[in-house]
Amino acid sequence: MNRHLESFLEMLAAERGAARNTLFAYQSDLEDFSAFATIHRCAPEAADPALLQAYMTSLHSAGLTARTAARRLSALRQFQRFLLREKIRADDPTQLLDSPRLPTSLPKYLSESDVDTLLAAAAAHEGRQGAIARAALEILYATGLRVSELLNIPRKALSGDAEFLLVRGKGGRERIVPLSAASKAAAGILASTQNNGTWLFPGRNPNRPMTRQGFALLLKKITLESGLDPARVSPHVLRHSFASHLLARGADLRSLQLLLGHADISTTQIYTHVLAERLQKLVEAHHPLANS
Numbered sequence: 669m670n671r672h673l674e675s676f677l678e679m680l681a682a683e684r685g686a687a688r689n690t691l692f693a694y695q696s697d698l699e700d701f702s703a704f705a706t707i708h709r710c711a712p713e714a715a716d717p718a719l720l721q722a723y724m725t726s727l728h729s730a731g732l733t734a735r736t737a738a739r740r741l742s743a744l745r746q747f748q749r750f751l752l753r754e755k756i757r758a759d760d761p762t763q764l765l766d767s768p769r770l771p772t773s774l775p776k777y778l779s780e781s782d783v784d785t786l787l788a789a790a791a792a793h794e795g796r797q798g799a800i801a802r803a804a805l806e807i808l809y810a811t812g813l814r815v816s817e818l819l820n821i822p823r824k825a826l827s828g829d830a831e832f833l834l835v836r837g838k839g840g841r842e843r844i845v846p847l848s849a850a851s852k853a854a855a856g857i858l859a860s861t862q863n864n865g866t867w868l869f870p871g872r873n874p875n876r877p878m879t880r881q882g883f884a885l886l887l888k889k890i891t892l893e894s895g896l897d898p899a900r901v902s903p904h905v906l907r908h909s910f911a912s913h914l915l916a917r918g919a920d921l922r923s924l925q926l927l928l929g930h931a932d933i934s935t936t937q938i939y940t941h942v943l944a945e946r947l948q949k950l951v952e953a954h955h956p957l958a959n960s
Contacts, residue, residue, distance in 0.1 A: 672713045673698050676750045685840030687816060697743040713751050717761045720744065724765065734768040741767060775938055777908040782896060783809055789894035799861055800869060801890045803854040804883065808903060810848035811835075812910035812928050815903035819877045821868045826855040837929035845927055911939050 677695055680686040686694070702712045704723050710716075723744075727737045745762040752760050778786070787809070790801040808818055817835050825833060830852070832844045847855075855868060862870070867877040883903070891901045911924055925936040 669695075669699070670702055670712055672751060672756060673702065673747070675754075676747050679750060687838070689816070690838075693739075694743050694746075697740045698747055701740065701744060712747075713756055715748075715761055717764055720761055720765055724768075728768075737768040741765060775908040775912065776900070776905055777912040778896075778900070778905060780913060782900075783906075783909055783913075786891065786894050786896060786901065790890050793890060793893060796861060797886060797889075799854075799858045800878075801886055803851070803858040804869060804886075805890070805906070806848070806851040806854040807833075808906040809910055810851040811845040812907045812914075813845070814838075814907065814929075815880055815883060817929075818903070819867075819869050819880065819883060823859055823862060823865060823868045826852065826859060826868060835929065839931070841929060841931070843926065843929045908939075911936075915939050 673695070676698070677691055680694060681691060698712070701715075701723055704726065705712045705715055705719060708719060708722070710719055724737060724741060727740065741762070745760075745765075748757070748760050748762050751757045787802070787805055790798060790805050792798070793801055804818060807813065807821075808815075811833065813835060814837065817837055820836070821833070826847070830847065832846055834842060834844055836842050859868060865874045867874075869878040869883070870876070871878040871882060887901065887903070888898045891898045907928070911928060914924060914927075915921075921933060921936050921939070924939065925933045928936060930936045
């Protein structure tokens with residue numbers, strides 16, 4: 669691996685607390701550019717705007733989506749800015765590059781009745797798998813956690829009469845989220861089946877948390893039992909459902925930003941379609957000229 673790229677990844681891990689999956693994504697994207705630069709007899713740290721533009725054009729020609737191209741450009745920008753800060757180069761060649769235009773897409777989420785159906789299927793699933801599924805789904809829907817945050821919950825975090833959960837999210841940022849009575853009860857039932865161990869959701873090796881892949885398989889099983897389409901259900905869809913249902917019932921974007929752990933409220937604004945629908949109904953119900 670290029671030594672400057674290696675230094676960049678080390679910085680992301682040490683200073684920003686980047687998760688393993690995030691580091692893998694950056695490494696993959698930057699190694700792809702490094703291979704392109706090598707073909708053009710250039711080191712990635714010495715790339716000029718013309719080479720970067722040629723790389724972005726090659727992504728389009730290869731049929732990559734605008735979202736993938738935008739992610740790779742973001743990785744390149746952060747890498748080049750790192751080189752600038754470290755005085756490895758004197759300029760930032762990404763400054764004049766335009767980001768690919770992303771299509772507008774609304775977050776996918778389940779209806780409240782679909783969530784009820786999914787939770788009922790988890791509750792009906794017998795044995796330890798059922799206890800895991802019920803606790804996980806209750807917590808996901810009650811808190812809007814990311815799946816990585818869910819699977820890294822320590823068993824002791826929900827001991828006693830805990831009303832809140834301390835979560836360490838992206839970039840090592842901590843936030844506090846309230847727990848529902850149902851999520852506490854389900855987590856308590858699950859914890860009572862474990863004599864020891866560090867994690868609320870342990871993997872096959874009890875000293876390590878359950879993997880994302882392992883949880884995805886369990887969620888698919890429960891979803892099939894519920895009668896819902898597994899293609900419509902994922903941990904992130906439950907996170908979107910949590911956010912969309914809160915907004916529909918009167919929550920504000922700022923509170924939602926804090927609960928979701930978004931660093932910037934612009935990220936939370938993907939849910940404004942729900943807010944717009946609620947405001948329209950409010951006007952239709954209460955404006956004196958709405959029904960005239």
